[in-house]
Amino acid sequence: MEKEKITLPIGNNKALIFEAEPDNKEDQDFAKLCKDVAATWPQNLQEFFTRLNDMQQKQSPQISRKTGRKM
Helix, strand or coil: CCCEEEEEEECCCEEEEEEECCCCHHHHHHHHHHHHHHCCCCCCHHHHHHHHHHHHHHHCCCCCCCCCCCC
């Protein structure tokens, strides 16, 4: 099966291309997240990946660590 090519604009003259497997849910979820970030019009790659990281942090549930009593 052919991969879906997703173009993500960065600044005025750059773009990232992401190739997602149509049947892979993780690829599709990541592609949607990347499209959401690209819609905020980041001006450079660092800004794109910083925003992507921020969105991923908001989506992932906080892992709570159990703390036991020390004896």
